[in-house]
Amino acid sequence: MKLNELQVHTLSPEDLLLVLCVHAAKHVWRRLSWVRGPGT
Numbered sequence: 400m401k402l403n404e405l406q407v408h409t410l411s412p413e414d415l416l417l418v419l420c421v422h423a424a425k426h427v428w429r430r431l432s433w434v435r436g437p438g439t
Contacts, residue, residue: 400409410418 400408
């Protein structure tokens with residue numbers, strides 16, 4: 400992905416889901432919507 404003409408690395412959808420699940424678990428799943436993708 401490019402941002403202001405610079406190449407930046409992003410997580411794959413699968414890795415992003417894992418990161419979001421771990422983050423949500425740290426907050427005891429207070430907001431289930433945190434694991435929803437931005438495209439849903």
